Amino acid sequence: MGTDIIQAIEQNAAAQSFLGAFGGLALALLGAGLAAVLPGIGSAKGTGIAGEAGTGLLCQDPSKFGKVMILQVIPGTQGLYGLVVWFFAIYSMGLLGGDVSGMTVAQGLQYLCACLPMALGGLFSAIAQGRVAAGSINILAKKPDDWSKGMVLCITVEFYAILALLASMLMIINIS
Numbered sequence: 001m002g003t004d005i006i007q008a009i010e011q012n013a014a015a016q017s018f019l020g021a022f023g024g025l026a027l028a029l030l031g032a033g034l035a036a037v038l039p040g041i042g043s044a045k046g047t048g049i050a051g052e053a054g055t056g057l058l059c060q061d062p063s064k065f066g067k068v069m070i071l072q073v074i075p076g077t078q079g080l081y082g083l084v085v086w087f088f089a090i091y092s093m094g095l096l097g098g099d100v101s102g103m104t105v106a107q108g109l110q111y112l113c114a115c116l117p118m119a120l121g122g123l124f125s126a127i128a129q130g131r132v133a134a135g136s137i138n139i140l141a142k143k144p145d146d147w148s149k150g151m152v153l154c155i156t157v158e159f160y161a162i163l164a165l166l167a168s169m170l171m172i173i174n175i176s
Contacts, residue, residue: 025093027108031115032089035168039082039122039161046075046130053134057141067140067147071133074154078126081165085118085172092172107175114171121164129157 054068089111090096093103136150 023105024103024108027105028089028093028103028111029095031108031112031119032086032093034112034119035089035115035122036082036086038119039078039126042123042126043076043079046078046126046128046133047072049127049130050075050133050137053137057137060141064140064144068137071136071140071147071150071154074133074151074158075126075129077158078122078129078161081161082118082122085115085165085168088169089115089172092175110175111172114168114175116168117164117171118168121167122161125157125161125164129154129161132157 050072054072057064058068093111132154133150136147136154139150140147
């Protein structure tokens with residue numbers, strides 16, 4: 001029984017040294033990865049929603065392709081913002097320079113938390129923006145002269161994606 005306790009203590013010490021050595025970097029990379037992937041998923045979903053609405057209109061009136069394409073592309077910006085945060089985070093971590101040694105778990109948590117606004121804000125705003133873009137395509141179908149009103153509605157949702165981008169960037173800048 002005594003050897004079991006000693007083995008458990010040794011395994012715990014090994015786990016703690018592993019967490020200390022790689023945990024900070026793992027948490028930071030998780031945050032950066034989420035900042036890139038979740039807005040990308042949201043953008044794919046949002047552009048898909050708008051694209052489905054657009055194909056219905058284009059079956060009736062192919063001459064509106066340019067305007068439909070603009071409305072479909074708008075929800076894709078969150079994926080780009082997420083990629084910007086990912087790049088900025090890995091640059092700030094020193095990953096591009098090859099020097100990521102010595103990142104503490106606390107610093108890793110800071111990167112994870114700093115990337116979450118863009119990750120979650122990008123995911124949800126892109127899907128919401130896709131729905132607004134689909135509604136704007138309906139405006140284009142019924143009142144072609146008023147389609148710019150639909151774009152203004154889409155841009156209103158974009159504002160919150162930009163706020164998420166700004167929040168993540170400012171937090172990453174302040175990680176020491």
